[in-house]
Each structure stands twice: as C-alpha cells, then as structure tokens.
Amino acid sequence: MYYSTTYPSPIGTITLACDGNNLVGLWLEGQRYHGKTMPEEIVEKNDMPIFDAAKRWLDRYFAGERPTISELPLAPRGSEFRQGVWDILCEIPYGEVITYGDIAKKMAVKMNKKRMSSQAVGGAVGHNPISIIIPCHRVVGSNGSLTGYGGGIGTKIKLLELERVDMSSLFVPKKGTAL
Template sequence: MIYKTNYPSAVGNLLLVAEDESLVGLWIVGQKYFLGTLKEEPVENENLPVFHQTKQWLDDYFAGKRPDIAFLSLKPKGSDFRQIIWDILCQIPYGQVATYGDIAKEAAKRLNKKTMSAQAVGNAIGHNPISIIIPCHRVVGTNGSLTGYAGGIDKKIKLLELEGIDTKAYFVPKTGTAL
C-alpha cells in the first residue's frame, strides 16, 4: 500500500508519497509528470515516520539549513539508468550547480561508455520523482540556461536562490521544449 500527505512550501504545495517505510515521491502539485511513477492511488496518512522525517528535512531546507539526504530513506521508482542519474544528482552539493553535460560524462563513466547523450540524461532528470530532495533543480544548461525543471522555471529559480546561488549568472530561454 502507498500513502500520501501534503506539505505547504515556499514553492507551492508538495505531495509526499511513501511505500513501506521509504519516500517514493515528492512532487510540486501540478508539476509535469505529477504522480508519474505511481501504479496505484495513494491513501492519505500523515502519521508515517518517513513523512515526519521528510517534513523535518523540508522544514530545515526551507529555513536555509543544509539537511543531509542520507538521513532519509529514499526509494524512487525508475529504470537502472534513471537510478544512476538520480544518484549522480544527489552528489551535487547544496548551493552548487552542474550541467547536463557534466552529468552525462559521469553517467558514461559509471556505465563504462565513451559518451552519453545529454538528452537521455535530461529525460531521466525530468522524470525525477523526488523533487527538491533529489536536487534536479541544481542542473543547468551548458550555455547557462535555466531550463528543464518539471516544477517550473520560477520554482527552480526560487530553490537556487534559497541555496544562495546567484541566478543572474544564468538565463531563462525564450523557447524550447524543456521550459
């Protein structure tokens, strides 16, 4: 059985989803791919320990602290390739960014390949089911564009600024499929 609860945040209402004793989803309500990895409708239950731990983590994060994701039990559902990409995202330090190209290079290294498509990486990042905690908002285009956040570019900017990143060094693209 899977369970859900809500968390009001600085970037909008968040939906937390757990299965067993692990977090399997954290979506900004209404974001692209909302509930995309779920096979059944979650049941409301805010009293799970994993939800209390996640809410404390989020309280700390939105208070400008640097909570460690190692204290949370995360089990995002996705292919082996997506799991690798999400693991790489977890290595991006608070207050820093990486490019899609950087992540593609690391993924290629882990998969013993010469190269990796930045588009494939972007697709896996876009389908990240545990937003904010698995920090896909910390990924920017090689050219400095703030593209590709399923929760919306405005929310990506807010999260980066919360972490102390000067977003004036980046730009929002005028067109593109990943806006």
C-alpha cells in the same frame, strides 16, 4: 501499498508519497509527471514517521539550513539508467549547479561507454520522482540556461536563490520545454 500526504511550502503545496518506510515521491503542485512512477493507487495517510521526517527535512531546507539527503530513506522507482542519473544528482553540493553534459560524462564513465546523450540524461532528470530532496533543480544547460525543471522555471529560480547559488552566469531561455 503506497501512502501520501501534503506539505504546505513557500513554493506551493507539495505531495509526499511513501511505501510505509521509504519516501518514494515528492511532487510540486502542477509538476510535470506528478506521481507517474507510482504503480498503484495511493491512500492518503498523514500520520507516518517517514512523512514526519520528510516534513522536518523540508522545514529545515526552506529555513535555509542544509539538511543532507542521507537523513531520509529514499526509494525512487525507475530504470537502472534513471537510478544512475539520480545518484549523480544526489552528489551535487548544496548551492552549486551542474550541467546535463557533465552528468552525461559521468554516466558514460559509469556505464563504460565513450559517450552518453545529454538528452537521455535530461529525460532522467525530468522524471526524478523526489524533487528538491534529489536536487534536479541544480541542473542547468551547458550555456547557463535555466531549463528543464518539471516544477516550472520560476520554482527552479526560487530554489536556487534559496540556496544562494551565484545566478550571474545563468539565464531564463526565451523558449523551451520548462517555461
């Protein structure tokens, strides 16, 4: 059985999902792939300890603090490849960014391959079911393009600005899938 609740945030309503003990989803209103990793119906239930913990984490994050990912029990659902990419996302320090290409290189090493497709990495990043906490908003194009955020480019910019990321070398692409 899976449960959900909502959280009113500075960037819009956030939906949280859990399996009773672990957070399995965090989606922004209107986010691409909203809830797509959930295998069954979700029942709304607001009074769960995991939701209380996640909301406190989000309160701290939006207040400009730096809560750590390890403070919450997370259980995102996805293939072994996606799990590997999401693990790398969890290593990106607060206030910093990494490129899809850098993640592809790390995944190639993890999988004992010579190369890994940045596009495959982009697909895994885009399907991250626990936005913000697993920080997919910290991934940018190799040329500094702020592309590839399922929650929308404006939201990505707000999150990076909240974290005081140096935006001087980053730009909004003129065309792309995340606009």
